[in-house]
Amino acid sequence: MTGTVAGLIRRPAALVTLILLALILLACVAAPLVATHQPNQVDYSASLQAPSAAHWLGTDQLGRDTFSRLLYGGRVSLMYAAVVAAVTLVVGVAAGLLSGYLGGWTDRVIMSITDVGLAIPVLVVVIVVLSVFQQNFLAVMIVLGLLMVPFTVRSVRAPVLAVRGELFVDAARVSGLSALRIMVRHVLPRVAGPVLVQATLVSAMALQMSVGLAYLGFGPKPPNPTWGSMISEGSQVLASNGWLLLASGGTVALVTVCLGFVGDAIRDARVQAWTGDVTSTARRRRSAAPNAVTAQLPQEPRATADADGPDLLVAHELSIGFGEAGRETPTVSGLEFAIAPGEAVGLVGESGCGKTSVAKAILGLLPDGGRVTGGEIWFDNQDVTGFSARQMAAYRGKCVGYVGQEPMAALDPVMRVGTLLRQVVRTHSDLTRAQARDRVIELLEMVHIPDPAAVARRYPHQLSGGMAQRVAIARAIAAGPMLLIADEPTTALDVTVQAQILALLRELQQRLGMAVLLVSHDWAVVAQVCRRAMVMYAGQLLEQGEVEQLVTAPAHPYTRALLACRPASATEGQRLPAIPGQVPAPGTWPTGCRFAARCEHSLPQCTAGPVAWESLDGNHVSRCLRTGELAKASGISSTIATKEGSDV
């Protein structure tokens, strides 16, 4: 709430409109003091004048001063609008709170009434009321307010529903506070933003309607001015003087625009209040960290499992950054790796290490603001980073398939699973509709979905998580890619389903001879599918080698720490080990070893300069100054490679 107000004041445009609105309101309220003329003072000698020093906005047919009449008319029009808005907001907010917070029958009754209310053409009913209550405009405005309640109920109920699900409301309920108190003291302040937005909207609509009614002649009797009756008068003299119509209609539009601006600003300010902290600290970080990290990278050896034959995918000096072009915050720097055809490789590390950036960069799908800032990605001897949009579309799906973390979120909610798969098949082949349909069934069979024809007719929300992930895998292999990228493919799934999905990935990898890049934080997952793994930390690779070497004889202290954190390697009755500290945020990487600050073996020289790769046996390499020394003293052992699968 205070954040909303502060956010509003920080926006110059919103502040200006707010001040303008306040000035108009004040001028109307203080009309007797501000007006230059009496509102009904007739002067036939000054009929229909253009604006002048004597009459700032000109005069009407009877020579009355338009500016003064607008001020006096505004008192009536704005007062009516205020009555409508007040009635709507009080009733609407109360009903919305009750409906959203209490739910159940209260909700059903209120929403039924709301639905009925939304089906009523407001102005027509108001005219009926007008003809019944004759000149009692206050009563009519109250009815108008009531008729507009349904809109408010809807826009208050939705945020209340969201807030109701939050923990602090549960806490308040458990602590025995009454429902009324929770609603007024805890829920209402949290939905203050939407209520304020709604207030500006309702006020604007109320003003327009009361002006419209007055235009039709339903309002105070002449000669007393209202904005609506002035528009009507202006339209009658339009041919000889357009000023009256312009001034009266323009005033209504101006007030409404101001209300709209304030409403938009409140909405934007709320959005910023939620995300403001994040962006401002990110900005601070960016300015504090010099961007020299990428400049002094050590030379990396080409580490591949199979030296014979050309590599399928090669990342060379790959750097990725986010933010303004030229001033990006690096998330990945100078990455060097290769994947051979048919090889399954794991990319392991904590969250925030840049693993997903690497996966997305290979697909050319970095999110907004992200780009490859240096190096190349070679796929089958073509540089992916130089692809045109057309080449990229032909490459995605056909050359590289992708399976994401959230199987349900990856499916178009309004499209049948079979239609989606058929679309992928047909995009990359010239199969006929019928052939593509058969191919879809075949794909669904390949991922072991029972009754594929029935599943193909389903919508995503009719699938279980595991089923959806099988569909996602079928989709990824639909065009027969040579490389499958799976980014945390089992994280969102049940433990029992996880093992099945991993087994499926492994089976398909072997059966189709497809290379797999498996991104995961979980060694057990990597061990089930991959023969080789790369350990990533703070945008850099720290260790590479066979999975078996890595888990039985990890060389880098970070790899050891990661392995020690696995629940399977914990001792019963003892605290689960965790690596102290956090992954340094992108852009705050230290010179030298990026893990040094959290490493129990760190020496002063670790942070002195870039650390080079140290070779162990075979393709096993580690980026640690003390590699040899620690390898000798290594006591860590893990059961993962031998017990694979059983502890998943």
Add this chain to the structure above:
Amino acid sequence: MMRLVVRRLLLAIPLLLVVSVLSFVLTSLAPGNAAETILGSSATPASVTALERQLGLTQPLWEQYWNWLSHAITGNLGTSLTTSEAVGSTVSARLPVTLALVIVGTLASAILGVALGTVSALREGVVGRVIDGLAMLGFSIPNFWLGLVLVDLLAVKLHWFPATGYVDLSQSPSGWARSLVLPVAALAAVGLTGIAKQTRDSLREVMGREFIMALRADGMPERRIVLRHGLRNAAIPVVTLVGVFFVGMLGGTVLVESVFVLPGLGSLAVSSAQSGDLTTLQGIVVVFCVIVVLVNLLIDLAYGWLNPKARLS
């Protein structure tokens, strides 16, 4: 899907009953009654009483309502208090004008609004800001005022369109279209800009979702992703909004038909209110409600067609 339609139609019955009861009770609250309106202020108390008995005004209110309702179901909406014509025939003679206005207005605002919103969602910067500005203007300018300005500029000064009046479709299709342009523009401005804004926000939100990324990873052409997947998902909230604007436009005819002197139900409502013709007003309210119910049904069908979750649960 069939069940949804039936349920909606069943829900419409209580809605119509509630509205008709409300308008009936409301009109019976009016100071002075129908007999006085018909006979005028010079009537003797005796003649008023006689007419009251003849009109059934001496019966209890619920009986009056029942009489009115049983006639209304057969299409007989009573007799006008001021012109003594059948309300049913007056209303049905004027209905086509209002329907033409709101249907053309809704289609125009939906089609142009979605097109404009889509363009601004996909283009960063200027186009988006222009549409924001237009949306703000469309929302702020009163429709009848816009109508007055349009008449002055495009009809009186430039003679592009007729200033007022309505040409029947059967008389001259081109004349009909020309007579509708300005009133529809005045009526649809709010809806058009509102729908454009909603389409843009909604499409932006959808294009940022995970499944759009997944479609790109499939190698799907971007155009196809926007048109087949983005817009279709973005249309779900837009469809609801089209329904809301339709109801708003129906109410807006009261003002716009008065500005353009169109012989529709909106202007009839105004003149009936001014002359105290409550029977006609009641008839108009009921007809408007029936229209809204039917349109809401169409909106629900469109919603169900677009959103399988709504259709299948």
